[in-house]
Amino acid sequence: MRGFGDAAVEEVPDPVAGPGEAVVDVACVQPSVTECMLLAGEPIAMHTVLAARLAEGPVRFGGHEFAGVVRALGPGAPDGIRVGDRVTAVETAPCGRCAACRASHPHACPSPAVLGFTGPGAFAEQVLVPARTLVRVPDGVTAAQAAAIQPLAGALHGHAAAAVHPGDSVLIIGAGVMGVLHTQVARHGNAGLVMVSGRSEAKRELAGRAGADLVMDAVGDVEAAVLAATGGVGADVVFEAAGAGTFELAARCVRRGGTIVMVSVLPDHAGAPLARLRERGITVVHPRSGGGVFEHALRLVARGDVDVDCLISHRLAGVEALPEALAITRDKQRYGALGPAQVDLFDWDRAA
Numbered sequence: 001m002r003g004f005g006d007a008a009v010e011e012v013p014d015p016v017a018g019p020g021e022a023v024v025d026v027a028c029v030q031p032s033v034t035e036c037m038l039l040a041g042e043p044i045a046m047h048t049v050l051a052a053r054l055a056e057g058p059v060r061f062g063g064h065e066f067a068g069v070v071r072a073l074g075p076g077a078p079d080g081i082r083v084g085d086r087v088t089a090v091e092t093a094p095c096g097r098c099a100a101c102r103a104s105h106p107h108a109c110p111s112p113a114v115l116g117f118t119g120p121g122a123f124a125e126q127v128l129v130p131a132r133t134l135v136r137v138p139d140g141v142t143a144a145q146a147a148a149i150q151p152l153a154g155a156l157h158g159h160a161a162a163a164v165h166p167g168d169s170v171l172i173i174g175a176g177v178m179g180v181l182h183t184q185v186a187r188h189g190n191a192g193l194v195m196v197s198g199r200s201e202a203k204r205e206l207a208g209r210a211g212a213d214l215v216m217d218a219v220g221d222v223e224a225a226v227l228a229a230t231g232g233v234g235a236d237v238v239f240e241a242a243g244a245g246t247f248e249l250a251a252r253c254v255r256r257g258g259t260i261v262m263v264s265v266l267p268d269h270a271g272a273p274l275a276r277l278r279e280r281g282i283t284v285v286h287p288r289s290g291g292g293v294f295e296h297a298l299r300l301v302a303r304g305d306v307d308v309d310c311l312i313s314h315r316l317a318g319v320e321a322l323p324e325a326l327a328i329t330r331d332k333q334r335y336g337a338l339g340p341a342q343v344d345l346f347d348w349d350r351a352a
């Protein structure tokens with residue numbers, strides 16, 4: 001990446017695994033929406049850090065949703081990981097040395113390593129990761145599924161952060177990748193009534209198949225429909241997964257004392273109806289991603305409890321296809337894509 005909106009695939013030296021590190025051959029990788037927004041120069045979190053890095057020269061940017069095969073391990077790799085293992089990795093690695101990490105608050109680490117952002121990521125044939133972030137992929141899970149596991153882990157974190165209680169009514173605003181995954185997790189979790197609003201007909205259909213009780217067209221009166229479905233009370237939990245502009249709707253649809261989970265990546269100074277949130281005692285949470293949940297997400301996919309394949313509509317081949325994958329993921333509607341465009345680098349079944 002040489003500047004905002006300016007990225008190309010170029011030759012770089014192969015990475016070498018130092019102490020505690022692993023080199024992974026990337027079998028499949030998909031861009032995240034956040035990466036597409038950052039590449040385009042949108043003023044979301046991490047934009048200023050990226051701008052500062054770009055001022056010093058080209059940045060090897062992006063690639064944290066991937067699956068691959070361990071090529072090499074440096075000294076001190078954790079037990080249970082071997083060369084040849086099929087893996088993915090947790091994208092954020094707390095430093096392990098600062099005051100927050102030592103106090104067992106890794107989410108408060110001020111300088112975590114973030115794959116593809118603080119260093120080179122998996123938009124490459126080989127990626128170097130801290131070996132402790134590797135997660136083994138169970139048999140029967142494809143590289144495409146494993147590359148799509150991070151958003152599912154995020155949805156699981158979201159439901160945990162909201163503490164959805166048995167029978168809670170849940171509204172999911174947005175029927176994109178996160179909306180559909182949240183619908184599936186809600187259906188398999190504690191939620192009672194599951195409501196989803198979305199703009200695209202194809203994605204509303206996916207949300208319906210994922211088990212939503214009430215699927216609404218986002219251009220309609222979502223607030224009225226939610227109030228009607230909840231006896232005029234509002235939803236116990238609202239997942240805001242549609243991007244800027246819908247937080248206001250979330251605040252109107254959540255019940256008094258309810259919870260809004262901020263799933264979308266928002267601009268730095270996105271507005272919020274603070275007085276209403278305060279007056280109604282609404283809790284706003286933003287789940288972090290992280291370890292442990294990846295293993296569970298992979299098991300859910302292996303068992304067929306959650307379907308991530310329904311969101312994979314575009315697959316490209318070879319590392320040269322990365323810019324095209326970014327373009328498709330950035331503008332899914334135009335390309336008729338349901339989720340991120342995946343790039344396949346090699347077939348790990350044939351390699352085995």
Ligand SMILES: [Zn+2]
Binds near residue numbers: 094095
């Ligand atoms: Zn730390």
